[in-house]
Amino acid sequence: MQWSSKRKITNELPRRSPPKITWQHSWSSDETKDGLENSHFRTIPTEVMLDIFKYLSVHDLGNVSLACRSFKMIVDQDEIWKLKCKSSTKLHSKSYKEIYIDWMYEKYLRNIELEEVEAHYHETSMHVACGMRSRPPQYPVRPEGKHRFESIGGFKQHPNESQDMTIDLSVDVNRTALELISLLKKALQ
Numbered sequence: 479m480q481w482s483s484k485r486k487i488t489n490e491l492p493r494r495s496p497p498k499i500t501w502q503h504s505w506s507s508d509e510t511k512d513g514l515e516n517s518h519f520r521t522i523p524t525e526v527m528l529d530i531f532k533y534l535s536v537h538d539l540g541n542v543s544l545a546c547r548s549f550k551m552i553v554d555q556d557e558i559w560k561l562k563c564k565s566s567t568k569l570h571s572k573s574y575k576e577i578y579i580d581w582m583y584e585k586y587l588r589n590i591e592l593e594e595v596e597a598h599y600h601e602t603s604m605h606v607a608c609g610m611r612s613r614p615p616q617y618p619v620r621p622e623g624k625h626r627f628e629s630i631g632g633f634k635q636h637p638n639e640s641q642d643m644t645i646d647l648s649v650d651v652n653r654t655a656l657e658l659i660s661l662l663k664k665a666l667q
Contacts, residue, residue: 536562536582556573563577
């Protein structure tokens with residue numbers, strides 16, 4: 479496919495804006511404890527809340543962080559995001575949440591690339607017949623008219639070409655028949 483038609487397919491795809499990612503600093507444990515003092519959850523230790531939040535999905539963590547300031551502070555802790563990230567060479571330069579956000583953005587870009595590939599595939603396969611695939615016919619059908627018949631196993635003409643057909647054999651039938659009869663007699667003795 480030419481570059482111009484590929485560009486046309488790509489331009490026809492709906493444009494999506496990148497995910498809205500906001501980044502704020504991580505809260506120190508002192509700031510987290512201060513934020514929890516005004517919360518109804520102040521009686522639950524921060525460590526217990528961290529353990530509870532570790533079991534939430536990323537989507538749920540985002541929703542929980544919107545509930546109140548204290549939850550936002552807990553969700554921003556690296557202990558939660560360590561579980562959501564795999565090891566990375568950038569671990570020392572970024573927090574786990576930043577690594578996860580970068581991974582999500584790369585996933586978003588990959589999805590756009592996959593949409594382009596899929597659109598290209600649909601465009602190129604548009605002219606291919608679809609439907610249920612069937613087996614080849616049980617008896618091959620030849621097009622009408624005369625066609626050259628290739629010699630197969632001593633047959634020089636197609637069996638349907640004439641009423642009389644001669645088959646050239648590569649063996650002497652009389653001699654072979656006599657040998658078979660003598661072998662049969664030996665076997666019966």
